Amino acid sequence: MQRILLRFALRGDLKYLSHLEMSRAMVRAMRRAGLPLALSQGFNPHPRLSFWHALPVGVEAQEDLAEVWLREPVVPADAVAKLNAVMPAGLEVLEAVEVGEDEPKLTQRFTHALYIIRVAHAGQPRDARGVAEAVRKGFAAEDGEILNVEEDGQTEICLLASHREGGPQLRKLAEKTADCLGIGPESVTIVRTGLYDSRQSALASSSGLKEM
Amino acid sequence: MDFDEFLDDVLVEVERPARYIGGEVNSSRKTAGGVGVRMVFAYPDLYEIGASNLGLQILYELVNARDDALAERVYLPWVDMQERMRARGIPLFSLESRQAVARFDILGITLQHELTYTNVVRLLDLAGIERRAAARGEGDILVVGGGPGAFNPEPVAELFDLLVIGDGEEAIQDLVDLVARAKARGLGRRVLLEEAAGLEGFYVPSFYAPAYGDDGQLASLEPRHGAPARIRKRSASDLDRWPLPARPIVPFLETVHDRANLEVFRGCTRGCRFCQAGYIYRPVRERSEEMLKSWAAELVRATGYGEISLSSLSTADYSRIHTLAACLRDALAARQVSISLPSLRCEADSVELAALTRKARRSGLTFAPEAGSQRLRDCVNKGVSEQDIITAIGRAYERGWRRIKLYFMIGLPGEHEGDVLEIARLSKRLLRSDTGKPLPGLQLVVSVSSFVPKPHTAYQWCAQDRMGTLAGKQQLLSRELRGKNLTFRWHSAPASYLEGLLARGDRRLLPAIEEASAAGCFDNWSESFDWPHWQGALNKLNPGPEFYVDRARGRDEVFPWDHINCGVERAYLWEEYERGAAGLATADCRFAGCTGCGACPGGASMSRAGLCVTGGRA
Numbered sequence: 158m159q160r161i162l163l164r165f166a167l168r169g170d171l172k173y174l175s176h177l178e179m180s181r182a183m184v185r186a187m188r189r190a191g192l193p194l195a196l197s198q199g200f201n202p203h204p205r206l207s208f209w210h211a212l213p214v215g216v217e218a219q220e221d222l223a224e225v226w227l228r229e230p231v232v233p234a235d236a237v238a239k240l241n242a243v244m245p246a247g248l249e250v251l252e253a254v255e256v257g258e259d260e261p262k263l264t265q266r267f268t269h270a271l272y273i274i275r276v277a278h279a280g281q282p283r284d285a286r287g288v289a290e291a292v293r294k295g296f297a298a299e300d301g302e303i304l305n306v307e308e309d310g311q312t313e314i315c316l317l318a319s320h321r322e323g324g325p326q327l328r329k330l331a332e333k334t335a336d337c338l339g340i341g342p343e344s345v346t347i348v349r350t351g352l353y354d355s356r357q358s359a360l361a362s363s364s365g366l367k368e369m
Numbered sequence: 370m371d372f373d374e375f376l377d378d379v380l381v382e383v384e385r386p387a388r389y390i391g392g393e394v395n396s397s398r399k400t401a402g403g404v405g406v407r408m409v410f411a412y413p414d415l416y417e418i419g420a421s422n423l424g425l426q427i428l429y430e431l432v433n434a435r436d437d438a439l440a441e442r443v444y445l446p447w448v449d450m451q452e453r454m455r456a457r458g459i460p461l462f463s464l465e466s467r468q469a470v471a472r473f474d475i476l477g478i479t480l481q482h483e484l485t486y487t488n489v490v491r492l493l494d495l496a497g498i499e500r501r502a503a504a505r506g507e508g509d510i511l512v513v514g515g516g517p518g519a520f521n522p523e524p525v526a527e528l529f530d531l532l533v534i535g536d537g538e539e540a541i542q543d544l545v546d547l548v549a550r551a552k553a554r555g556l557g558r559r560v561l562l563e564e565a566a567g568l569e570g571f572y573v574p575s576f577y578a579p580a581y582g583d584d585g586q587l588a589s590l591e592p593r594h595g596a597p598a599r600i601r602k603r604s605a606s607d608l609d610r611w612p613l614p615a616r617p618i619v620p621f622l623e624t625v626h627d628r629a630n631l632e633v634f635r636g637c638t639r640g641c642r643f644c645q646a647g648y649i650y651r652p653v654r655e656r657s658e659e660m661l662k663s664w665a666a667e668l669v670r671a672t673g674y675g676e677i678s679l680s681s682l683s684t685a686d687y688s689r690i691h692t693l694a695a696c697l698r699d700a701l702a703a704r705q706v707s708i709s710l711p712s713l714r715c716e717a718d719s720v721e722l723a724a725l726t727r728k729a730r731r732s733g734l735t736f737a738p739e740a741g742s743q744r745l746r747d748c749v750n751k752g753v754s755e756q757d758i759i760t761a762i763g764r765a766y767e768r769g770w771r772r773i774k775l776y777f778m779i780g781l782p783g784e785h786e787g788d789v790l791e792i793a794r795l796s797k798r799l800l801r802s803d804t805g806k807p808l809p810g811l812q813l814v815v816s817v818s819s820f821v822p823k824p825h826t827a828y829q830w831c832a833q834d835r836m837g838t839l840a841g842k843q844q845l846l847s848r849e850l851r852g853k854n855l856t857f858r859w860h861s862a863p864a865s866y867l868e869g870l871l872a873r874g875d876r877r878l879l880p881a882i883e884e885a886s887a888a889g890c891f892d893n894w895s896e897s898f899d900w901p902h903w904q905g906a907l908n909k910l911n912p913g914p915e916f917y918v919d920r921a922r923g924r925d926e927v928f929p930w931d932h933i934n935c936g937v938e939r940a941y942l943w944e945e946y947e948r949g950a951a952g953l954a955t956a957d958c959r960f961a962g963c964t965g966c967g968a969c970p971g972g973a974s975m976s977r978a979g980l981c982v983t984g985g986r987a
């Protein structure tokens with residue numbers, strides 16, 4: 158048995174898939190790629206595959222995680238190439254890494270995430286500091302920490318969230334952001350940029366952004 | 370109009386947005402540049418219902434395989450999406466390239482079920498296409514229908530420029546050729562339709578004028594412009610020449626038939642007298658075992674499905690089904706793909722077959738005795754005895770199945786109260802073994818639908834039970850079918866009534882269909898089956914719905930589908946009707962020789978030439 162961690166991205170229209178739809182697409186790609194999937198025991202055997210917390214419909218992920226158990230060992234880099242050859246456009250495997258069988262679950266190993274909340278504004282640019290203030294006022298502690306707000310044709314709010322206790326309600330967060338800024342929710346999109354094992358590593362990865 | 374932007378705005382708000390995004394594995398990425406004929410296939414129901422349809426998958430791949438044509442798809446959006454489209458002035462657009470449907474050359478609509486007819490109207494409205502073929506002009510899209518509904522298309526015939534009767538594999542090539550030629554030479558619409566009317570299996574409704582008698586009956590349907598008096602269905606005689614889709618689209622959504630489809634054969638000659646599919650798809654045409662094996666492997670590689678369904682009208686009748694099933698099981702086990710058979714005969718042999726293919730017994734088995742009493746089973750030519758059913762279920766129990774579903778019909782011609790009660794008696798009897806011992810843990814789900822007489826069957830003359838009669842029979846059953854391990858399910862009587870009306874209707878029904886569609890009826894989708902709205906529309910019919918539904922028709926009455934020639938002759942069907950009334954069995958021509966239905970061009974000689982297979986079975 159081999160346990161493989163897959164880092165993958167979910168982009169474009171595939172962000173509209175439900176978690177179940179995305180996971181089915183993943184299993185089917187694995188079968189097309191001919192990976193030797195290990196099956197669970199029991200009445201209705203299914204491939205042993207687990208994901209990090211479900212991504213809400215409409216949120217893109219530059220990084221998401223899955224773990225799959227294989228009956229026979231494969232070379233991780235080969236698996237990446239084979240999978241990407243048969244993936245639907247919008248799903249892309251970035252990396253595969255072998256994981257020890259006794260490692261804890263994905264959700265225990267990866268607890269923090271960075272998000273970019275993007276606000277499209279038709280024409281009138283906003284003042285970054287004003288946006289930061291408005292949003293900060295509207296957000297609660299459990300929504301995450303606002304690390305940075307950038308203003309460059311569109312407003313980008315960088316958010317660090319802990320998923321230890323379930324994590325932020327991203328769809329609500331988009332609505333909240335829209336409310337804070339007095340715009341329609343369709344102008345707000347959220348992208349997850351990375352998953353991390355601690356707040357520190359998330360911060361380190363976001364350094365380069367100035368803390369506000 | 371920017372469809373991308375529209376979708377971006379609304380997709381997070383609607384139910385199941387994956388219905389609208391396209392981009393599925395194996396969907397076409399052809400672009401219009403340089404391509405001659407652009408076709409869009411529509412299934413007039415939700416994505417998750419339409420995407421599983423094998424016929425459309427076959428045609429989609431055939432058109433896209435051509436250099437001079439492309440095919441895209443569209444389904445009916447759910448009401449939440451329809452509202453948003455209307456509010457923003459967005460017309461129906463295709464899934465692949467997101468182009469307005471109205472701007473394609475051909476719109477191919479499949480008529481799978483009568484209860485989707487209101488949806489066809491809705492689809493045209495959403496696409497901004499004139500409803501009536503007569504109102505479309507030069508440069509407008511050609512609206513073409515097909516599927517089983519095309520065997521009596523009259524209630525919706527005026528919506529179509531053309532209908533294709535029978536198998537689509539060859540006909541679709543003719544259609545694309547014709548439109549390509551018309552485009553290249555600048556042929557007018559009328560010339561194109563006249564040429565189409567000359568092709569086998571092509572029906573141009575506007576070339577036929579109905580006349581009605583004082584009694585309300587159809588007097589005649591006169592062909593004009595040189596169109597043939599009867600349209601002979603297309604039938605692909607050698608299916609091995611027409612491969613199954615090698616790379617069918619793999620939907621993201623969970624669909625009603627969420628597995629790969631391996632069509633083992635087409636047609637069924639068991640001869641159940643109520644069964645339209647059994648008559649209209651004759652004769653039986655098997656695919657070769659070698660082809661099926663290689664397709665199965667290819668299907669798994671191309672789709673990644675974990676299950677392949679051996680689909681056919683009565684799959685267990687395939688002449689080498691045991692060896693095929695065993696081979697496929699062994700070949701696919703290494704890839705952890707299982708195979709399944711959707712339909713079983715009420716025979717122990719069939720159970721063995723299911724046991725061979727299915728490791729998981731949890732999913733349950735389904736048997737269709739159709740009628741509760743032996744008398745009525747004999748009338749409908751369902752050649753199965755009570756002992757067969759008891760043995761089959763006993764065997765399934767031994768093999769580990771605990772959940773078994775039984776299909777029955779009420780309202781079959783000649784049914785008495787005693788026959789209805791027999792459904793309850795038989796079901797209870799089946800909870801015990803051959804020797805009368807209880808079978809602990811066995812759960813029977815008894816599903817009872819209402820019989821609807823269909824065109825081109827032995828019962829096309831019969832009156833359908835009134836709703837009140839059906840409701841009475843359902844009540845009787847719900848009283849009698851009580852018990853710890855019995856679950857009783859039945860179908861809505863109004864839905865069956867409507868199905869019956871549309872199945873044997875004529876062109877005078879179209880205004881009612883249009884009105885029901887305008888009132889928002891999204892039929893076939895039980896949640897929104899809207900009987901009160903329908904009633905309003907039906908009240909205006911003249912003659913009224915009872916003329917079509919609950920009236921026994923005369924032996925020589927002109928039927929609205931007489932001009933559609935499915936191969937099986939009317940005289941044969943009448944004879945079958947009479948034999949049924951007398952309780953006489955008619956044997957399956959695959960095993961007992963030709964019974965002269967008329968479907969084979971050479972009749973019995975064709976069956977001897979090997980079309981109707983007897984080899985390899987005991």
Ligand code: SF4
Nearest residue numbers: 637639641644647682
């Ligand atoms: S077995 Fe009977 S009911 Fe089934 S497809 Fe054949 S004719 Fe129809």
Ligand code: SF4
Nearest residue numbers: 958963964966969976
């Ligand atoms: S013509 Fe004869 S052999 Fe052919 S389907 Fe009919 S009964 Fe069977």
